[in-house]
Amino acid sequence: MESTKLWHVISLYLSTALVIFRNLLLYILNLNQSPLLTKFMDAILSFYFRLCDLSPCAIDLDEQTTIHFWVANHRRFDKQSLVMVHGYGGNSLWQFLYQVGPLTRKFNVYIPDLLFFGKSYSKSLDRSDLFQAKCLSDGLKRLGVDKFSVYAISYGGFVAYRMAEMYADAVEKVVIVSSGILYTDDQRVEQLRKIGRHPSEILVPKNPDDLRLLVNLSMYKQNSLYWLPDFLLREFITMMYDHCRKEKIELAKHLVEKKADTNLPVLTQETLLIWGDQDKIFPLELAHQLQGHLGSKSRLEIIKDTGHAANMESPDKINKLVISFVSGCSS
CATH class of the missing domain: 1.20.5 (Single alpha-helices involved in coiled-coils or other helix-helix interfaces)
Incomplete structure (x- = not known):
């Protein structure tokens, strides 16, 4: 044996x-x-995901839409299932580099690429977070995952919130990191004024300076991109952002330009919110607003000296919080 x-x-x-x-x-x-070097890095990351007992899987929902997942090779019934939803800063491989090892040891993990990121794609013209949520949920059903908790970052948090709202019987617990889901129109206008550019120009960078700006806004600690040569950053942009660039921009515009949701449903699930105290994308006040809206079944954890990309800057703290909360153990 x-x-x-x-x-x-x-x-x-x-x-x-x-x-x-x-x-x-x-x-x-x-x-x-x-782009040789970044694609080689992509292959290395794929190799690492395989070492974590995950395999890639593409699911055709219909003739228009395909969702790509990394799925647990051997689902264990003594483990809970955890769906990890990435944000705008890349695909699932790059965003969950520091999470996939610790979390696959504790849970049956399923990691989708959102539509127009990685290998997920749709011919549909729907750019809403509702459509993203429906497609991910349909994909999970095809995989036979009927009950799961969800851990989501930034833009992924908008999608996870809709999944928890629409499929309350399937979603058990919710972890949302750095995702300004609840805001007023005035807060949005003020934040856009502070940033000084339309978010679609930053979230979908065209050149190395744009990418450096995105990382600078996302990170509180030293920006390591400043010493990287432009040709490497161009390679990364070519691989990560030029693919479905038009659709990514449309997603960002839909998210930013829609009116604030004054009737955002209160989730029925226990919800953990995690925020960096130095978040320049979604300021900490949005975390308190969302926690107040969700009420007694929610909890807010604030990580000091951490920016928007908390999963990259404080991965050990994030992993500990996710494992403790989803498994129901005391931290």
């Missing part, structure tokens, strides 16, 4: 290594057309 398990692990490592080597050769052969 032990030898069989060992051979299974060795086979997995070898097959993944061969895939990476094959892709690397293809990238080298197409060096003039392809």
